[in-house]
Amino acid sequence: MPPRCQNILLLGGSGLIGRYVAEDLRLRGFTVTAIARRYVASQRTSADDIEMPIMTMTADQLTHLMLDRKIQMVINCLGVLQDGPGMDTMAVHRDFTAKLLAAINAAAQPIQFVHISIPSAADSDHTAFSKTKRDAERLIAEAGIGSTILRPGFVIAPAAYGGSAVVRALAALPVADLPSDLASRQFQPVAVDDIAGTIAWLCEHGDHTHHVWDLMQPEPVTLGAVVDCYRTFYGTDRSTRIRLPGFLLDLGAKLGDATARLGWTPPVRSTAIAELRRGVTGDPAPWIAATGIVPQTLAQMVNRRSATIQDKWFARLFLLKPVIFVSLVLFWIASGFIALFISYDAAAGILSAHHFPTALVGPITVGTSLMDMATGALIALRRTSSIGLIWGILASLGYMFGAAVLTPDLWIEPLGALVKTGPAIILMLAALMTLDNR
Known part of the structure; x- marks a missing residue:
């Protein structure tokens, strides 16, 4: 007998939960149309993984989408943690849900x-996210x-994103531990x-009544135990x-809020810390009784296999990634600023000492300084970060080549400024390789 809901529309198909659920349901034989604003190339595993500006669609357009694909179930996995550029908790959580409900009602079919x-x-x-x-x-x-309505506890998945990535990074660090107020918070993972x-x-047995289920292991643990x-x-x-x-965590959250204004989605932000501090608890008994599912325990979730080198590298490098990017931004902006405003005469003097035409000394000094600061600014903005990194690598290679031809003696100057450009290029390559979040 075929399942009651064979054709499924899943919204938020690129997220941690949405991606896993879409692939899992397809393996079970369901037809899943997974919608996301954007997929990375590795996430496009099916022709039914569709990029679509779903938030801008009207209720009528959503209804037509459901009818065209003969949808029998809609799964809404959309969510944003905190308000910021391009992210509006009210629009995503409340307003879009209202639009979606209107579209389902207008479909005039179950x-x-x-x-x-x-x-x-x-x-x-107490946060805009939770409200x-x-x-x-x-x-x-x-x-x-x-x-x-499914209310998952602290989600543990093969992929790591957001809070789950931070937990893994803290666990892999050999020196740091959580503040005591966070370590003692009750957490029920799933x-x-x-x-x-x-x-x-639900695809097999779901009815047309209303349910609210907490999905988590019954026995509460603490975040420290996780x-x-x-x-x-x-x-x-x-x-x-x-x-x-605790103040270091609050400082990190404020820095995370600041970087979010540049288009980044850091896992440590004020909303994330506020949600962690209130804990993750619930009553999974109604869910277990209705479905017969026996939830996995924390030990079963984490220790189903041994840690691979991929697991270890990711966890160790996760907290180093923002340090790398901040260092590169400061490096480029500071080097340009110093040459332009603090040591202009010295910077121009290097060119003059190597017989550059006097008319070109000023423009070259100013131009390269502004270029360095612009490179730092490009790296700082998430949307242009890859461009800034690639340009920074090319600019560094250009400086090294130009110096080799025009001022070869700079290669043996005592502080080794040009020699140090090589490791800077490697650092930019590392940043470029770790730029993706998914």
Whole structure:
């Protein structure tokens, strides 16, 4: 007998949960149209992985999409952590959900709706992220359609993104430990397999009533225990660590908020820290009773296999990545600023000493200084970062080649400025290779 919901529309197909669920359902034989604003090349595993500006579509357009593809279930995995450039929690969580519900009602055919939300009690919602997520839940409850709100706990998946990546990075570090207030927070994790299994169960057995299920292991643990479990996984559990003071985490969150304004999506931001501090808890008993799914325990989720070198490299380098980018931005901007405003005479003097035409000394000094600062600015902006890195590499090679031809004696000057350009190029290559988030 074919499943009750064979044709599925999944929104947010490039995210941590959405990507895994789409691929899992396809392996089970379902037809999944996965929509995302943008996919990286490695995520396009099917012709039904479609890039589409879904947020700008009207309810009528969404209805036509559902009818054209004979959709029987809609899974909404869309979400943003914090307001910022191109990210609006109200628009994504509440307004788009309202539009989606209107589209389902207008389809005039039975369509199940599965919505990914967040756990914890509504009276502890203090961030725009959690408040708008709860607004969406109220809209769904009032819509009168067959719907299931899934509230996953702390999601553990093969991929690492956001908070799960930070946990792994902390576990791999041999020196740092969580602040005590965070380490003691209750956390109930869930395997992404169990989320996908629940949605597959709904495809087979879902009805047209309304359910709200917390998806997580029944036994609460602490965030510190989650990190400790990953330490065992990475083999770093015997290291002595210094507990970080809470103000360092708050400082990191403020820096994360600042970089988000440049288009980056750092995992450590004020909303992320606020959500971690309230913990991740819930009651999975109704979910377990309804579906018969036995949730995996934390140890089962993490230790199903031994850590590979890929796991270790990612965890060790994750927190180093922002340090690399900040260093490169400061390097380029500072070098240009110093040459232009602080040591202009010395910079121009190098050219004059090597018999450059007097008319060209000023323009070349100013031009190269401005170019260096522009390179740093390009690297700082997420949208242009790859351009800035490539240009920085080319500019560095140009400086080295030009010096070899015009001023070869600079290669043996005591401070070795040109010799040090080689490692800077390698650092920019490393930044370019780690630029992707997914």
